Amino acid sequence: MTTAVAKKVSVATSPSLEISRETALHWLEQMMLIRRFEEAAEYAYTQKKVGGFLHLYIGEESIAVGAVAAMHPDDDIFTHYRDHGWVLARGVDPKPAMAELYGKATGLVKGKGGSMHFASVKHHMWGGYAIVGGHIPLAAGMAFSHQYLKRDRIAFCVMGEGATNIGMFHEALNMAALWKLPVVFLIENNMFGMGTAVDRASAVANIYEKASAYRMPATRIDGNDIELVYTTIQEYVNRARSGEGPQMVEAMTYRFKGHSMGDPQRYRTKEEVENRRPDDPLNRWEKKLIERGWADDALIKETFTRVDKQVAEAVQFAEDSPFPDPSELYTDILVEE
Amino acid sequence: MADMIQVTYRDALKEAMREAMKRDENVVIMGEEVGVWGGTYAVTRGLYDEFGGRRVIDTPIAEMGIIGVATGAAMGGMKPIAEIMTINFALVAMDQIINNTAKIHSMFGGTMRAPVVIRTAAGWGQLAATHSQSFEAWFAHVPGLIVVMPSTPYDAKGLLTTAMYSQNPVVFIEHSRLYGEKGQVPQGEFRVPFGVADVKRDGKDLTIVTYSRMVHVALNAANELAKENINVEIVDLRSLRPIDWETVYNSIRKTHRALVLTEDWMTYGISAEVAARIGYETFDYLDAPVERLTQLEVPLPYASNLEKLSFPDEAKVMQQVKAMLA
Known part of the structure; x- marks a missing residue:
């Protein structure tokens, strides 16, 4: 499934394909954590504990977990608003993450951002952005600072396939390619921009082909195959880091939940969603680990139990936390100077 | 210095x-x-x-x-x-x-x-x-x-x-x-702080609140008006966000008349906010309604005569000031 536009990339021969059992189980646990976190968030939303928009990452967990594992901890991530999975994959504590959904003072960004603006600067997680495509030039700018200040870091910009039709995508790609900025653009192609299928919105069905307009190496992979995500991203991140300029990876996936809460999903049938279930990245990884003899049903159950406890604690933390003090209304608007 | x-x-x-x-x-x-x-x-x-x-x-x-x-x-x-x-x-x-x-x-x-x-x-x-x-x-x-x-x-x-x-x-x-x-x-480094207006001309009869190029139009008009014994004070906002309201209000408490002069359009423009605040904060000091002089509400035409007509100039400022003092 891998195709390179400007350069041939041989994923299969990558030596780093060999991952340890310990790593494999860690990925499993991270994917489970994201899955359970999202389910808890969805429940809290139905209980009116969480407001606004809530974009769930269920069905796409392999991309964030595999990609984060493939980069350095100080590489800088910018994402779209379907951002919970990326923050958790980066190792951010689920407690302040859940508290942010609850709009509590103990939230990741003090309850001022909510679901769409998860961030943790100390984790080099620069946030979810809610204007489609708006963060793409920011990531290019972060990469510009790395190049200018000669830092050994790259910027990693995650977007949906829908963001590749907006002008900011093209301005940022052009500037990134023109200046050979150390940035990797990851397209999470979950087949729909809200409810509009890819082929109804993009003149180019293979999104990664858009990179060729900027002579940017690009490939398309099965995003639900976590090992393939890991090895591919590692290869592309390494090339961006070594001065070869911007790179693009298109990861094919499928969103099992609606775009946000309250999406009637008239744009697809229940059968279509059910037909995609066997491709669930978490189930696929569980099966693979069992096949390899690295896990059994008991271990999987035990891991889920551990994760469930962690998520329950996060919910409790969010429940118990105070709302922001009214005085917070006027803080952080400008840096005081 | x-x-x-x-x-x-x-x-x-x-x-x-x-x-x-x-x-x-x-x-x-x-x-x-x-x-x-x-x-x-x-x-x-x-x-x-x-x-x-x-x-x-x-x-x-x-x-x-x-x-x-x-x-x-x-x-x-x-x-x-x-x-x-x-x-x-x-x-x-x-x-x-x-x-x-x-x-x-x-x-x-x-x-x-x-x-x-x-x-x-x-x-x-x-x-x-x-x-x-x-x-x-x-x-x-x-x-x-x-x-x-x-x-x-x-x-x-x-x-x-x-x-x-x-x-x-x-x-x-x-x-x-x-x-x-x-x-x-x-010569060398110095700073003008944000949010501090500057009284570009002292006067006692009327305050013109303005900024940018219109400060110069106001100054020219004020110099002409001085010949007729009309003394206009000119407050240059310099910062539009934040605005130094105290300097604006203090000037109007002294002159009792305010003209807001801007190069942007009137409706929902800078002059709308400034006039509204002056009206509220210095109501008891005002001897006349707050007036505004701005660009006319048109997309700017190319023709030089039409373009010139669109903006406030010295003559319009003088006319407005005199009308407010009449």
């Missing part, structure tokens, strides 16, 4: 940038034609030769890219000056300026900063409807931005120096018809 020298508004701005670049390696200038060309209004002329293409960066014609990249670089610890050739082109970058640059700090609970200086030029000169606009109110409307609009070389240099030290995003609006304006400016 250091020795004063006579310089143009243009060179005062350039000197502020040069000093910032010498002081701080993290300062870069990026924009269309800022480098090899030397800036379409020649504000950056010479800086490319002095600092090189690594720090004075010619960009594609891509305003949202320019602002986005500058904002991201600022988040990464740099201090970029992003030049938008004219304020008209800032419309293309509006999403970046309003949704990213202005909100990075608050939206993420104070954990990030985006101290970009966005330099741009207002102005007109038979450039027709899309190249002659005054959009300062659009930016001054937004919490999270600092918006300044200097009228003199002194204020231009002092405010730009303050902007270069600021940790906040600053929209720095110059005026294309002021670049050749000369004035006394201290």
Whole structure:
């Protein structure tokens, strides 16, 4: 499934394909954590504990977990608003993450951002952005600072396939390619921009082909195959880091939940969603680990139990936390100077 | 204070940038034609030769890219000056300026900063409807931005120096018809603080509240009016966000009459906010309703006579002042 536009990339021969059992189980646990976190968030939303928009990452967990594992901890991530999975994959504590959904003072960004603006600067997680495509030039700018200040870091910009039709995508790609900025653009192609299928919105069905307009190496992979995500991203991140300029990876996936809460999903049938279930990245990884003899049903159950406890604690933390003090209304608007 | 020298508004701005670049390696200038060309209004002329293409960066014609990249670089610890050739082109970058640059700090609970200086030029000169606009109110409307609009070389240099030290995003609006304006400016670094207005002329009969190029129109009119024994006080706001309300109110408490003079349109413009606040805060001191003189509510036409009719000038100001004192 891998195709390179400007350069041939041989994923299969990558030596780093060999991952340890310990790593494999860690990925499993991270994917489970994201899955359970999202389910808890969805429940809290139905209980009116969480407001606004809530974009769930269920069905796409392999991309964030595999990609984060493939980069350095100080590489800088910018994402779209379907951002919970990326923050958790980066190792951010689920407690302040859940508290942010609850709009509590103990939230990741003090309850001022909510679901769409998860961030943790100390984790080099620069946030979810809610204007489609708006963060793409920011990531290019972060990469510009790395190049200018000669830092050994790259910027990693995650977007949906829908963001590749907006002008900011093209301005940022052009500037990134023109200046050979150390940035990797990851397209999470979950087949729909809200409810509009890819082929109804993009003149180019293979999104990664858009990179060729900027002579940017690009490939398309099965995003639900976590090992393939890991090895591919590692290869592309390494090339961006070594001065070869911007790179693009298109990861094919499928969103099992609606775009946000309250999406009637008239744009697809229940059968279509059910037909995609066997491709669930978490189930696929569980099966693979069992096949390899690295896990059994008991271990999987035990891991889920551990994760469930962690998520329950996060919910409790969010429940118990105070709302922001009214005085917070006027803080952080400008840096005081 | 250091020795004063006579310089143009243009060179005062350039000197502020040069000093910032010498002081701080993290300062870069990026924009269309800022480098090899030397800036379409020649504000950056010479800086490319002095600092090189690594720090004075010619960009594609891509305003949202320019602002986005500058904002991201600022988040990464740099201090970029992003030049938008004219304020008209800032419309293309509006999403970046309003949704990213202005909100990075608050939206993420104070954990990030985006101290970009966005330099741009207002102005007109038979450039027709899309190249002659005054959009300062659009930016001054937004919490999270600092918006300044200097009228003199002194204020231009002092405010730009303050902007270069600021940790906040600053929209720095110059005026294309002021670049050749000369004035006394201290040699070396000095700052004009944000949110401090300047009384450009003392008077007792009426206060004109204004900023940018209209300060000069007001001064010319005031000098003529003085010959008729009418003494006008002129308050130059300098900063549009934040605004130094106390200086405005104190002047009106003294003169009891206020005329708000701007180059933008009247409806929902800067004059709307200023007049409303004056009316509320100095109600008991006013001897006449607050008046406004602004650009006429038309897309600016090309024809020179029509263009001239569209803006307040000395004659219109004098006429308005006299009417208010009659």
